[in-house]
Amino acid sequence: MYAFAPSEQQLALKRSTAEFVQQELCPLITAGGTQFPAEAWQKAGMLRLQGLAIPEIYGGRGLDALQVFLVLETLGYHCEDNGFNFAISAHLLACAVPIGLFGQESIKAEYLPLLSDGRLIAANAMTEPASGSNAFQMQTLAEPAPDGSFVLQGNKCFSSNAPVADVLVVYAANDPERAHMGGITAFLADRAIHPFTTGPAIEKAGLHTCPLGDVFFDQVTIQNKFVIGKTGRGALIFNRSMEWERACLGATHVGNMQRLLDKAIQLMKQYGKDTFGDAARQELAYWQAQLDAVRFMGYAQAWQLNQKKANPRGGSSSKLLISELYKKMTIGLCRLLGEKQYLDQDFSRSQADAVSSTLYSGTSEIQKQIIAQAIGL
């Protein structure tokens, strides 16, 4: 059944999230800051923002994908620190979710409560210096040992949260020749137990409060109980976590876009018709129409994820259109409003933050490849 209106329960979820973010979280956020906001991270744990999709028996909120989308959209609207919002999303969607779906029982019982309330920070480590879009062509090796453990050797890069992470979800090749056909394994690596090292936070164009860096494994032994899923099932686990990312990560971008549009509408009202003219009003209306369209696409894709049917075309389409609109709209609004937006750095900061949205979770070209394949091309 199609339901185009939010239920009472969904509205209440958005209201309670908005209240918490405005009253509890925002005072701890310095918009325009450059450091990871550790205090805000801890506070977010009170609402278990880091464990929205994790079942309640493991300390999470037990929300479905559409509810997760609604909460993240609300966070993205009210919290101007897009880096913080991204750090929360990366931790939740690419780390807590795959551990929750595929982790061994003892690991889920031990780690998910700590991940859900923010006592631990997680990072996903897939990308390597020589493999990005071709992620499964990785060089990091997981050499099996006779006692069932694995010895990891190799380097990861571009890992969001890594410089401050306590745990990693890391992918390594147990059989490089088989690659995604059974040759990749996913692991939980715990900094307190497994001596991997991380580089410093790398200077980058945007998302400054979400530290991003390298990860190094030098003969790091990881015991069998830290294997996520089964040996050789890493590609499936990674793809499942990407389904969640592609369905829900764009929610914060949708919230961010609406915040900027609302501010733009206020500025237009404030300065009046003579300043902006009809063309500008129409352009703003067109941005709003496009945002309304991709928002519903995001809701639909999150709902699809709840149906537990693989839908790579829907996930990639939603990710592609939300991120491309995010990039174009943030640039477009800065141009359209001219000097009138210049005093509110939210506009230019969001522009810098939006640039990478067409790269992470698979670039726009990779989303188009997935869609092309799904429609038989």
Ligand SMILES: Cc1cc2nc3c(=O)[nH]c(=O)nc-3n(C[C@H](O)[C@H](O)[C@H](O)COP(=O)(O)OP(=O)(O)OC[C@H]3O[C@@H](n4cnc5c(N)ncnc54)[C@H](O)[C@@H]3O)c2cc1C
């Ligand atoms: C802000 C940010 C956060 C990130 N966070 C993480 C993280 O937490 N964990 C993690 O593991 N990685 C992370 N990444 C890495 C990200 O996943 C990769 O950047 C992405 O997969 C692209 O890989 P690449 O940069 O090596 O580009 P490449 O794969 O080298 O691609 C270069 C260009 O070629 C195009 N291209 C490549 N292959 C094809 C093809 N088959 N067809 C058409 N065009 C193609 C790409 O679209 C791109 O334009 C992050 C990146 C950014 C920018």
